[in-house]
Amino acid sequence: MTAEHPRSDDRTAGPEQHAPARRGGVSRRDLLGASAVGLSGVTVGVVAGRASATEPGPAPAPAPEQESAVVPFHGARQAGITTVPQDHLTLVALDLSEGVDRGALVRMMRILTDDISRLTAGEPALTDTEPELALSPAHLTVTVGVGPGFFDAADLADRRPAWLRPLPAFTVDELEDRWSGGDVVLQICADDPITTAHAARILSREVRTFASVRWTQRGFRRREQAPEQAAEVGGGSVRNLMGQVDGTRNLVMPGDDALVWIGAQSQEWFGPAPAWAVDGSAMVVRRIRMELDTWDEVDRPARESTIGRRLDNGAPLTGEQEHDEPDLTAVTELGFPVIETFAHIRRARSDDGRQRFLRRPYNFDEAPEPGRTSNSGLVFITFQTDVDAQFLPIQRRLDELDLLNQWTTPIGSAVFAVLPGCTPRSYLGASLLA
């Protein structure tokens, strides 16, 4: 994190703070004490009923290394979006069960809120049967969003944002049901895959009378730059499994906040949003298969032309460094554009600065199908305030023409409304369901 870009609600990214959570030297008492900060007490009663609400007493100051491994859960906005991306992702979509109504959804969200607040603090969930697995928070964040069906179940269709619906069909799509849709999404991210596995299991299990798992997508990523540089470019570029540097022209926080978080500015740009959605966001999930077996046939110069960037450091073909501005007018001695007409970076670019969104992608690498040598790709996750205004124009341009389309195939698609954050006395979704 640089001095120029302080992000009080974000996971720390500086080299000192970013050291992995140390396992030794922190007792469980320290962990629990640290996590008690900011958690509310519950109502007290003496004989005649509830007498007073209380807060827990002052907690001991957390050990510095433990504090650095905790991303605060409570706040106006949910963590896990402008939080510098953690190394591991487990993305769980849920289908609501038959008969779940608004009252049941309130109960479900209260359970999720309570469990997430504990787990992200490095504290066992209330009914945790494996409490030891909860003690390494590893920057765990769990970000909760709701799909179109959530509003039908709650009988609140009039509160559904206009953009909250499946994306239109694109010619490049080969969508599969098993990677698409969902009534609720839990984006679980941490630097330790045991932490994400435990959180996914606890949360799925705790809400099982309300919802069942529709799909799970796991992913991983490796930052390409030093953490201090990563903070400047909205989480930093990653190396994807086609070998490309991915995420160079991402949104920059906090300067581009208004393109991610629904609020006064975004509504001025894109039109009114439902009142409950302020400080929420819009989430698009695309599962993109990489055709690595045919990508192997492409030589390095052709691979670089496809994107318009060098493979070694991600610099545009007209520049030297990753963040050099591409010169889209530059031509070769023979008069051809240096960055090809249908190169990915040219097609993905819009003259309208509002047609941008935060990318938070993860690689996936699953067991190959019989007869294949790879089953890899991207869990491509984006955050914006209005899918129709920000995401769709770019997606349409890429669908129309993008050299990269020959080696990438969208096989899953889902859209969710990310709920606003909550205080210790409230629950996720209160502004929508209350």
Place this chain on the structure above:
Amino acid sequence: MRTTHARSTTPALAAALTGLLALAACGTTEEDSPAGSVSTDGEAQVSITDPWVKAADEGMTAAFGTITNPGEEDVVVTAADTGVSTMMELHEMATGDSGEMVMTEKEGGIVVPAGGQAELNPGGDHLMLMDLTEPLEPGQDISITLTMEDGSRFSFDAPVRSFDGAEEEYMGDMEDMDDMEMDDSGTETDAP
């Protein structure tokens, strides 16, 4: 952790305080005294941390949590009651006649030692709700009142959660309890 604190109060004092407390219940909050302090009436405080109740549609279920006694004298919980069950008992796990672990009523109540805690866990001591009068659904809160040996009481709210454990066999004195199984609301066919 979530902790509920209260002063243990004698019934007479409690009755006298009822009006005041009812007033205080209308949204007023009050900072908690630090753990280990003694309240003005000389009674020890008790608190409960992370209480919860296993969801069930009918029959029996159980409540758990950690009771803390920061006072200088032991506190003994001798009874518990709730509006959603006709009877509550204090149970412990013990070795049955054939060597298996069974739950049985805890003689003499649950002792919360001075300056210490009593943990109520699946597989250990717990509060038993014997005959539910309504389904306990995950995510709702129920109110439970503990009665101490000296007649003072302590009330708290406990959230209901789905849970697959705590399936212990009950070894009660009454014949008709033998076929009373703890209900499991954790199956997906259950109504939410």
